[in-house]
Amino acid sequence: MKQALAAKANASYPWRPTAALLLSMLLHGAAVVTVVMQPALWPWALGAVAGNHLLLTAAVLWPRGRVLGPNLLRLPAAAAARNEVSLTFDDGPDPEITPRVLDLLDRYQAKASFFCVGEEAEACPHIVREIARRGHSVENHSHRHPHAFAFYGPWRLKRELQAAQAVIAGITGRAPQFFRAPAGFRGPLLDPVLARLGLRYVSWTRRGYDTVDGDVERVLARLTRGLAAGNVLLLHDRACQRTAGGEPVVLAVLTALLRRLAAAGLNSVSLPAACGRGPEA
Numbered sequence: 001m002k003q004a005l006a007a008k009a010n011a012s013y014p015w016r017p018t019a020a021l022l023l024s025m026l027l028h029g030a031a032v033v034t035v036v037m038q039p040a041l042w043p044w045a046l047g048a049v050a051g052n053h054l055l056l057t058a059a060v061l062w063p064r065g066r067v068l069g070p071n072l073l074r075l076p077a078a079a080a081a082r083n084e085v086s087l088t089f090d091d092g093p094d095p096e097i098t099p100r101v102l103d104l105l106d107r108y109q110a111k112a113s114f115f116c117v118g119e120e121a122e123a124c125p126h127i128v129r130e131i132a133r134r135g136h137s138v139e140n141h142s143h144r145h146p147h148a149f150a151f152y153g154p155w156r157l158k159r160e161l162q163a164a165q166a167v168i169a170g171i172t173g174r175a176p177q178f179f180r181a182p183a184g185f186r187g188p189l190l191d192p193v194l195a196r197l198g199l200r201y202v203s204w205t206r207r208g209y210d211t212v213d214g215d216v217e218r219v220l221a222r223l224t225r226g227l228a229a230g231n232v233l234l235l236h237d238r239a240c241q242r243t244a245g246g247e248p249v250v251l252a253v254l255t256a257l258l259r260r261l262a263a264a265g266l267n268s269v270s271l272p273a274a275c276g277r278g279p280e281a
């Protein structure tokens with residue numbers, strides 16, 4: 001039943017490899033032909049393939065890059081014209097932090113998108129339902145948040161994303177429309193899977209690094225330096241650092257950030273609302 005919900009929510013779309021991926025595929029094919037036709041040239045062919053893999057690895061480690069495929073870094077121009085930004089939260093839900101984040105968002109009448117880990121959603125389905133009930137979107141952040149996600153093969157990627165889609169759709173009745181990779185590292189084999197599942201890839205305009213920095217002012221400064229309409233902002237409602245007083249840093253940062261947004265006349269909306277992909281749009 002969960003898989004049926006996930007399958008019918010998003011229509012697949014054609015995968016179109018980027019110029020970099022096309023060149024990479026051509027290079028690999030040329031290397032094979034070269035070795036077959038001219039075996040003595042194998043060191044040159046191997047060197048070319050190795051160099052190509054180094055470039056692909058650099059692309060994997062560039063979260064905001066578009067070398068490997070489309071990447072939503074900012075909201076569409078129409079959303080920016082409406083003075084919209086999108087707050088996004090990764091790695092949850094968390095039974096302690098997420099409900100307090102939801103209360104803060106309610107206080108400032110802000111909407112957000114929560115990129116949930118499938119296993120965490122399974123453990124806290126009541127919180128996931130509450131996220132959706134309050135008008136926020138629940139998106140896909142993989143099923144297990146594996147550290148080696150960027151280096152998975154296509155079948156393993158498909159299983160990881162489909163499992164999270166099924167869990168979230170089974171809880172909320174609506175499958176995620178957006179995906180963000182664990183740690184923001186995407187591999188060259190991810191985009192065909194996204195296309196098949198009808199998912200759109202998202203990174204961010206600016207991030208707070210709240211998973212490694214417990215200083216509220218520094219985290220806030222990273223999010224607000226150059227803050228403008230159309231920004232996609234990244235925080236974490238799980239596994240974030242604590243302040244010197246023991247509070248999750250995201251809560252103190254979010255309070256100040258929501259005040260800054262209100263003072264600047266910026267309205268936080270969910271990604272589906274900003275991109276015109278959901279009923280709340």
